[in-house]
Amino acid sequence: MVVILLRAKDKKKRMLGTTIRVFGSIKIICAFGVDRMIIGIDFETYYDAEYSLTAKDMSMTQYIRSSKFQAHGVAIRAANWPESKWYAAPEVKDALQQFDWSECALMAHNAQFDGLIASHYYGVVPQKYICTLSMAQPLVGYLVGVGLDKVGKYFGGEGKIEGSLLNV
16 A cells, blocks of 8 residues: 655645546545646556456556556646546657656556556656555545545546546
8 A cells, every 4th residue: 555645845835735626526635735736647558358457366567567568548637737638559658748757746546556657668757656546545445445436426426437538
């Protein structure tokens, strides 16, 4: 489990609740110094019956580092963007390189997964990682589980929108 402690660099700066769109509703999900940008990402990747994250004999790291691995694309939402944007596989590297990651936090629902893809294949090394799955675990995990769909619904959203790639 990833544990994240966020603090402002300057104690005189107030911590600011950053709002991220969760399935159609706005919820305050983390606090971050006002001098930082939060970038939400969600990779969509290839899988099949034998090559899958649910395969009993395959770890997440083995799945991501496999020769079969393929990212179909990524949905990205910067904290100051009005909505998420989808980037297909050929556009992913350029889309991720538009940010100065030394000044940004990478946020994902399972940052271990999306963060490893971003760093291993695209060279992204953010200043901080924010994992909404890890945040949800102690808050609602015992009530509803920590799947993206269940967490989104619990906080008043629509849940995962079938056929949509913009659930960031």
